[in-house]
Amino acid sequence: MASAAREVLTLQLGHFAGFVGAHWWNQQDAALGRLAGTKELSGELCPDVLYRAGQTLHGQETYTPRLILMDLKGSLNSLKQEGGLYQDKHLDAAIAWQGKLTTHKEELQAKNPFLQNLLSAEGVMSSDGVWRVHTFPNGKGLPPLTKAFLPTPKSLIPPEGSIKVWSDFLHVQLHPRSICIIQKYNHDGEAGRLEGFGQGESLLREPTYLEELEDRLHFYVEECDYLQGFQILCDLHDGFSGLGAKATELLQDEYAGRGILTWGLLPGPYTLGEPQKNFYRLFNTALGLVNMAAHSSFVCPLSLGGGLGLRPEPPVTFPHLRYDVTLPYHSSALLATVLDTITVPYRLCSSPLSMVHLADMLSFSGRKVVTAGASIPFPVAPGHSLPDTLAQFGGTIPWTPVSACGEPSGTRCFVQSVVLRGVDKTRQTSQFSPGTSPNSPLHACTSGEEVLAQYLQQLQPGVLSSSQLLLSPCRVVPPYPRFFSSRLNQQVETIPVLATLCSSSLLHRALGRLAGELANLDLRRWASFLAAGVEQDDMEETIQELHNLAQCYQDGDSLIN
Secondary structure, eight states, X not given: OOOOOOEEEEEEESHHHHHHHHHHHHHHHHHHHHHTTOSTTTTSBOGGGTEEEEEOTTSOEEEEEOEEEEEEEXXXXXXXXXXXXXXXXXXXXXXXXXXXXXXXXXXXXXXXXXXXXXXXXXXXXXXXXXXXXXXOOOSSOOOTTOOOOOOOOGGGSOOGGGOOSGGGTXXXXXXXXXXXXXXXXXXXXXXXXXXXXXXXXXXXXSHHHHHHHHHHHXXXXXXXXXXXXXXXXXXXXXXXXXXXXXXXXXXHHHSTTSEEEEEEEEOOOOOTTOHXXXXXXXXXXXXXXXXXXXXXXXXXXXXXSSOSSSSOOOOOOOTTBOOXXXXXXXXXXXXXXXXXXHTGGGGBSSSOOOHHHHHHHHSGGGOOBOEEEEESSOOOOTTOOHHHHHHHHTTSOSSEEXXXXXXXXXXXXXXXXXXXXXXXXXXXXXXXXXXXXXXXXXXXXXXXXXXXXXXXXXXXXXXEEEEEEESOOEEOOTTSOOOBOTTSOTTOOEEOEEEEEEEETHHHHHHHHHHHHHHTSOGGGGHHHHHTTOOHHHHHHHHHHHHHHHHXXXXXXXXXX
């Protein structure tokens, strides 16, 4: 029996977080459209965990993300800050002042052709200024904004050169309380940038932005029946790391006992030709990790750029993808797919694992930083079963690290949460004739869940593993990038994905190296960073805290190769 939804409030802090979030919400919306036309998969994930039902002033039902999004001036392009669902042009006349008015109207940028075509396919703006959405007759009572995704014409695939900001490909309608623009800093240009941790931290010391965030938090939290916690997508490389640190501190103070899962996002790659930008990135990342770990249930860095330190590392590669790591539109899509999979445990309809329990399992003994890995797509070959596929990996870990902490070879995993989704029921176990012996213990398993659990035990004996197996795959319909290799159909709409969260001794090495790099720098050379609100004592304390965190992961026993 399915339990009542245990709501989650999402915070997106920063521009790269906006890219990841746009893909994330597009994938959620695509899954909602899929559910509108199917029965067999509708019981796996509960959309009410992430979405809220509402109603416009005209009585139209809505279903929008439970989301607070913060970004800088100039990041929205044609997207209105108040969204397009609840607008009412007649309300503009309701002004108490009866004297002379002078109106200064900023000219909106034109929507790119992709969004124009997509909106034409989904609805129309009526003459009375109300957005009328084309509904899908599903008979299940899903809100009108739930759409079915049919084969997509090329006009609905965004040209990659047209994607400048995340709002260029977000096609999910947002609530007016979702978007908060920080007018103090610019998204583009050389001046007025939010570059340093101290700048971001000081924003939430200003009554204007603190009160605005608190007001939005109260709006969403007070309408929840059972709020299980907050998931925070936060840029680590710039000043949003400081804003994220203050936001997690605020949440910990006001909502004690709720889960606070922080995903620290780093775009990649970077080059040695921009020393100030690279040093700021190092400082912001270190300060963000330490401070957000202190106030979160756990923090997980996510990046395809290769490494956390100053030395450039090769970007992450996936065998069946041909993506461009320099394009935020590409790299953010993959990180959103990772998030869509590793967050499954607390979004299940049946027997979900709460955010708090997931965090408690992964972050025991002060291990507040975890890493992620993924196989995108998970390579189940035609005619092969899940036992066949897993057996082919042998003793090799079947996922690719996506936390910029290095390769896990020679390190020990303490505990992990693994999710595999999108493997058809008929292929989850091996079919063999009566009287014949199975090829391996995996082939003798009688359920897909048993196959996955036994495989993880064979791969990493003695490791505490929580595993989930879902039928529903990840949706990758446009505007998801078409970067699949020639082995896959470029029109593919769903893919199987394997993803994991892990606490391991890898972090002893990664956090220790990060602390070492900071300790070797002469901070006096970067007075501009310290002038933005960070004291030298703060940096020295951060180095010590990184060493302390690293010690939590020190363990030389039971190494895996």
